[in-house]
Amino acid sequence: MTLDPRGHLYPTKTTEVIAFPEDFAALFPAPPGLVEDVWPPMQLFYLRIYLGQLQCKTIVIENHYIDRDYVHDMALFYSRSLRGYPNYCQRLHFFREAFDQARWKTIVTDEAGRSSNKAFLQNGYLGFCVVRPLPGSPIGRTILPTFGPATESGLHREFPSVREYTAHVGGFELSVRGLPFQQQDQGVSACATTALWSSIHNVAQTEGMLPPTPAQITEAASKYVLADGRSLPSEGLNIQQICEATRAAGLEPLVVRSVDILHDRAQLLGYITAGFAPVLAIQPPQGGVGHAVCAVGIKLGEILPPTDTSILYRDSSSALRAVYIHDDRLGPYAVAELGPWTASNGTLGTGVSIRWPDRPIDAQDQSVLKAIIIPTPAKLRMPISRIRGLGLALAQAAGGLFVEFSGRVILNCKYVRATTYCSAAPGFGLSADGLYDLQCSTVMSRYLGLIEISGPDGPLFDVLLDATETRANPSALAFVRRKVSENYLEDLRVIAHRCGAKLIT
């Protein structure tokens, strides 16, 4: 006899095309035995609804796909299991256009029509979902596009932390803008690991780093601190471990404690609009073990007037109604509405109501925000709170000085990369000398703290802060005139001078 020729054969590869099924979950075989959790899992239900709303018509299934994130999970954890988990996954590509297997073959093989076929695929491409060979938690790295900027109720959506990803199938390179989502596998990663993994993806690209895999995050988080007795299977992370894993990835964790709805909205708006995707630590109102989600977008309404009559400006953060989150219990871009919350002992906080697709928000979907954790580049040292500290005073002063805008001056604080700001500057209406001064004679940190003071018709002036400093007050680099009237220029020059900055006009 001869032994089984194990390891001699390569897996076979097929690429199949199917119509998007009404019962999407039926594509995924139920695990054998008595399933501990409900089958099919909520994530499959959510994906069917989400892809249906994106008008998905066709799925192209690659039955062999090596996924970097899963391979690391495999190396760290699943390779030591008795069950022979394969080291490869399947991948589902979603398309808005309807086509079948025969048309797919033509698309792939028609050399003359390659350019138009690529355009056909790209125009209808809705991203992909890696399907892991893990019986209870198949949803691996999933990158889907977001919804458009306008909601049905007239509100506005923004997703500043999404980025472009490419996928290769059938010899075509296709792209999708999104932020990765995956289901927790409860072996290598729990909710906090996957939330941090999503959170780091965009900032890692901006900083020229390779994002860590869930396995690398769990390993780094458990290197020095263990919340429980063992690191694997993952029993979740605490906030200190999230900080450890963030540092191991080459970034710095900024932890902001939830104070109240006004404070928390301002923090979320500042960080999310700058392209960061914070991890939100939330907890049931009755306390106990918390949950982590990744905030990837915002839903904005009208900027509200101040409730205190002595305040002469409007805070742009009052427009923040909800955040879009990656919740690994649910799916990507789920809506989490924000509202004031008061504990039984009178403590104020921010309530987070996560909207599940199959039911109205009820008590079990309510949580309380405990902390916002933002992985930031090491040289970004000035928190939004410090930028706002100066911004609030300047907005109030502008409301007093610019009499025609009193009560209608709008304050917005965020970060912007210096290169982004400078490339937009030719549209600011600066004089030639002013534009030259800004572009060629003003030192800037890689990330700028940006205080935007606007009126009802647009920006009045900006204040640029050196974000490598820790305090805003002595770190103003320049005041940049936008559309503030000539009448107020000398006042603005004096304010800039008092802040130790120059005025660029």
Add this chain to the structure above:
Amino acid sequence: MNENQDKEKSHETTASESATESREERIARVLESARQAVKPIVKKEIEGEVVTPELFGLRLKS
């Protein structure tokens, strides 16, 4: 004539400096008043920077 021009120039400078001073004083007043008005809000902003060991230890798993 030169002397008259110098006197005029000197007068203009003094008036200009005086105007600048009064503008600076006015702006200083407005800024200080603004700073006082927003002080409670700024205090709340800074509160979020204080993270307790208990919060650092909050376990996130669900």
